[in-house]
Amino acid sequence: MQLIAENISKYFADNRIFKNINFQIKSGQSLAIIGPNGSGKSTLIRILSNLIQPTEGKIIYKNTGGEIKKENIYKNIGLVGPYLELYQDLSAKENLTFFSKIKGIRESDKRINDLMKRLKLSGREDDLVKAYSSGMKQRLKYVFAMLGQPEVLFIDEPCANLDEEGIKTIYEILAEQKKDKILIIATNDSDDLRFADWTVAVNV
Helix, strand or coil, X not given: CEEEEEEEEEEECCEEEEEEEEEEXXXXXXXXXXXXXXXXXXXXXXXXXXXXXXXXXXXXXXXXXXXCCHHHHHHHEEXXXXXXXXXXXXXXXXXXXXXXXXXXXXXXXXXXXXXXXXXXXXXXXXXXXHHCCHHHHHHHHHHHHHCCCCCEEEEECCCCCCCHHHHHHHHHHHHHHHHHCEEEEECCCHHHHXXXXXXXXXXX
């Protein structure tokens, strides 16, 4: 898998968020997006994951078969971020089933149960998400992101709302992802940055 960002710029009205972001990353590599609060780290993650479009530039995904069509990108990526909304009045399992269908993947109950157990959510599958703590919701987002074993994993502020045990689990996941897939994180935390092969800086 390869992800290419070509001259990515983003403006909101007349305000420039960032300009001419360029990089290439392939399986087995990792990247951290850094910059001060309000600099556009989250915006760049959303562009790279195809949630919003850049004002200028192009995002290209490639695999051994060539360039991946835009409508098929979602099957290859996972995303964790504060803008990923879970349905509060659905259970965790109902959320996961719904989002799996949206992504166009079929995930076995065993895989879902294994992920829930790993993220310390086993036994809470049928609880409504609105009954979850902020840390539990964050861990559930990781379960969602890892459905389909994505080739590219985007994580905006990896350890937000997590306790020490949760952080340890997430760091294990980051280390595994970067071994033979693509990992892209947005962070300024020095502990997170050790998982990145290089950085891209965005500035106000």
